[in-house]
Amino acid sequence: MKRRLRQIFSISAVLLLAIAGLTGCIATPDSVGGDSGAIRIGTLRGQPHLYAPYFMQRFAPEHTTYEIVLFENSPDIKNALASGAIDMGVLGAPAMLSGIAAEQDVQIIASAADGGSGFVGSPQIRTPEELRGKRIGFPAGSSQEIALKLTLRAHGLDPDTDVQLVNLAYSDMASAYTAGRVDAFLSAEMGVSIARQAGAHQIVSPYETPIGATNIILGGNGRFLGEHPDRARDTVQTFARAIDFMKSDRAAWAAGLVETFGLDRAVTDIAIDNVRLRWELDDEYRQRVAELARQMVDFDQLPAAPDMSKVFRTEFLESVSAQR
Incomplete structure (x- = not known):
C-alpha cells in the first residue's frame, strides 16, 4: 500500500x-x-x-x-x-x-x-482508540484541527498527551504519510482522496462533533x-x-x-x-x-x-x- x-x-x-x-x-x-x-x-x-x-x-x-x-x-x-x-x-x-x-x-x-475533510490512516489502525501513541498530521488553525481534537476527546484520547500531533501544510499531508512521518492525518481534500485511492482508509468520520x-x-x-x-x-x-x-x-x-x-x-x-x-x-x-x-x-x-x-x-x- x-x-x-x-x-x-x-x-x-x-x-x-x-x-x-x-x-x-x-x-x-x-x-x-x-x-x-x-x-x-x-x-x-x-x-x-x-x-x-x-x-x-x-x-x-x-x-x-x-x-x-x-x-x-x-x-x-x-x-x-x-x-x-x-x-x-x-x-x-x-x-x-x-x-x-x-x-x-x-x-x-x-x-x-x-x-471536504477526512480522517485517514494506515489500515493497521482499525479504531480511533488505536491512535494512542501515534503521529497524526493536521493543519493548525483550521476547522480540521478542531474536528481532530474533538474526535480524539470523544474517543477517550487527550490530544496533548495521548498522541503526537504534527502540524503540516495541506499540500504536505500525503507526502508525510508516504514517508512515514505520520501514521494518520485529519486534513482537507485532495490529500485525503489521494491517500484513500492508494489504500488508506477512513479511521472515523470527522463530522460527528459539535461543529459538524x-x-x-x-x-x-x-x-x-x-x-x-x-x-x-x-x-x-x-x-x-x-x-x-x-x-x-x-x-x-x-x-x-x-x-x-x-x-x-x-x-x-x-x-x-x-x-x-x-x-x-x-x-x-x-x-x-x-x-x-x-x-x-x-x-x-x-x-x-x-x-x-x-x-x-x-x-x-x-x-x-x-x-x-
Whole structure:
C-alpha cells in the first residue's frame, strides 16, 4: 500500500508543478489588477470545495468580470480581504472568525461548502482508540484541527498527551504519510482522496462533533460591501448560481478541476463525493459557526470569541432566497 501511495504521490507532485505553470494565466496575489473594474475573488489552488469562482463568469451580470486570485491558505485570503487587495474570498470559516475577532474589516456573506475533510490512516489502525501513541498530521488553525481534537476527546484520547500531533501544510499531508512521518492525518481534500485511492482508509468520520461538517464560507471586505451593495448582491447571487450548477452537474465540476489544475480524474471523483456544497446562512448554520468559534477559544485558536452579531451579513442572500 505504501509503495502504491508513493507512486500516486509522485504523479501528484508532477501535477502540482503543472498547476504552478497554469497560474501564469490566472491572477495571483502578486499580479492582481488585469481589469480595474473586475470584482476580485480569492480562492485556493486545487481544492474541490473552493472551486465555485471558476463557474461564476458564466452566470455573471452583463458587463461584470470576476477575477480569480489564487492563494496558498485561508489566512492569506482573509488578510487580502482585510487589506482590500481582493473584494471577496472563498475560504475556511476559522480564518474569517479570527479576522473578525481581531476587528479586521471582513464579514461572512454566504456559506460555500461543508465537508471536504477526512480522517485517514494506515489500515493497521482499525479504531480511533488505536491512535494512542501515534503521529497524526493536521493543519493548525483550521476547522480540521478542531474536528481532530474533538474526535480524539470523544474517543477517550487527550490530544496533548495521548498522541503526537504534527502540524503540516495541506499540500504536505500525503507526502508525510508516504514517508512515514505520520501514521494518520485529519486534513482537507485532495490529500485525503489521494491517500484513500492508494489504500488508506477512513479511521472515523470527522463530522460527528459539535461543529459538524462546517468548513468553507464566502467572505467579503467590509468597505466593498458598504460602498458597493448592488455589486455585492449581484456577486453573491452569481456565487449561489455557480454553487447550484455544481450541485446539479457534478461531472462538469470534476472536469473543471481536472482541466484547471491537472488533477487525476479518479481521485477527483472521490474527493467531490466528500464535499457538501451550500450557500445558505440559515439559523442552524450560523449556530454551528458560533459553536466553531467557541471551540476555537477552547483550543486556543482565539483569545476570545468574536461578537457573533458582527460575523454575518445576510442581506445579500435575500434576493437569492426570494427566487427560490
